[in-house]
Amino acid sequence: MRYSPNQKKTTHERVLSEASRMFRERGYRGTGVGAVMRASGMTAGGFYAHFSSKEALFLESLAVAFRDFRRRLLAEVRRRSASPDQIIREYFDAQSDEDPGAGCPIPALAAEAARSSSAVRKTFERELQETAAAVAARLVDPKGESEETALALLALGAGGVLLSRAVENREVAKSILEACLRAI
Numbered sequence: 001m002r003y004s005p006n007q008k009k010t011t012h013e014r015v016l017s018e019a020s021r022m023f024r025e026r027g028y029r030g031t032g033v034g035a036v037m038r039a040s041g042m043t044a045g046g047f048y049a050h051f052s053s054k055e056a057l058f059l060e061s062l063a064v065a066f067r068d069f070r071r072r073l074l075a076e077v078r079r080r081s082a083s084p085d086q087i088i089r090e091y092f093d094a095q096s097d098e099d100p101g102a103g104c105p106i107p108a109l110a111a112e113a114a115r116s117s118s119a120v121r122k123t124f125e126r127e128l129q130e131t132a133a134a135v136a137a138r139l140v141d142p143k144g145e146s147e148e149t150a151l152a153l154l155a156l157g158a159g160g161v162l163l164s165r166a167v168e169n170r171e172v173a174k175s176i177l178e179a180c181l182r183a184i
Contacts (some may be wrong), residue, residue, distance in 0.1 A: 004095065006048075007016060007107070008049075011040070011042065011046075011050070014040050014041070014046075015036060015040045015042070015050055015051075015057070015139065016057075016060055016061050016064045016115070017049065017064065018036050018039040018040045019031070019036045019057050019058070019060075019061040019062040019064075020061040020062075020065040020068065020101075020105075021059055021100045021101035021102065021178070022035065022036055022039060022100070022101060022110040023058065023062075023065070023105075023109060024065055024100060024101045024103060024105055025049055025099075025100050025101035025108075027108070027112055028058055028109065028112045028116070028145075029112065033047050033054050033057070034055070035126035036094050050069065051070070055116075055117065058116075058120060059119060059120060061176055062105065062109070062113075062120070062123050062124060062127055063127060065105035065108075065109070065127075066127035066128075066131055067105045067127075068102075068128045069094065069103070069106050069131070069132040070127050070130070070131050071136050071181050072094050072102075073090060073091060073094045073104075073131075073134075073135070073137075074134055074138065076093055076094050077090045077135075078092035081138070081139075081140045082138050082139060082140065083140055084139065084141075084149060084153055084184050085138075085181065085184040087135060087138070087139060087150075087153050087179065088153055088156065088157050088181060091104070091153065091154075091157040092157065092160070092161070092180075092181075094169070095161050100139060100165065103161070104161065105127075106154060106157075106159070107158040107159070107162035107165070109124070110124070110158065117123065122155065128151075128154070131154060132147060132150040132151045132154055133147065135150035135153060136149070136150040137155065139153075152178065153184075156180050156183065157180065159180075160176055160180035161177075162177075163176045164177050
């Protein structure tokens with residue numbers, strides 16, 4: 001049975017959305033194509049009608065993950081001129097311990113991107129730079145180094161989130177995030 005081009009596009013976007021969420025939640029290596037397709041309401045057999053490989057899915061889903069997180073973060077940073085500490089507070093607020101699949105792709109996927117192909121690293125880099133530029137556009141930076149400051153804020157925020165998720169004790173996790181806030 002043939003599907004309309006619009007239905008194929010809708011299905012493709014649904015698969016990307018699920019993959020984006022699952023990769024952030026479980027990692028690239030911890031997420032199988034079959035699981036992504038099931039979560040999308042499809043069978044694994046339909047995968048190759050949309051993607052040439054799992055890596056191709058990962059590449060497209062990285063862009064979706066970053067775009068979605070940028071949208072959520074910048075919705076939090078309502079003013080056009082936010083201070084670095086306001087940005088990092090909003091970054092932490094945009095994370096979700098209950099739903100890491102909706103969080104920032106940097107702490108979730110940076111280590112896997114670092115061990116991946118050149119194409120994955122280039123996509124990750126491009127999306128990171130777009131995110132930094134979006135943050136810099138909202139940042140009040142008297143030194144005039146907003147792009148550099150935005151990258152530092154993303155690195156500090158991602159590192160804080162990564163470490164806070166890695167510890168069992170929730171009080172220790174909270175103290176890690178508070179230490180990052182004080183460092184700003």
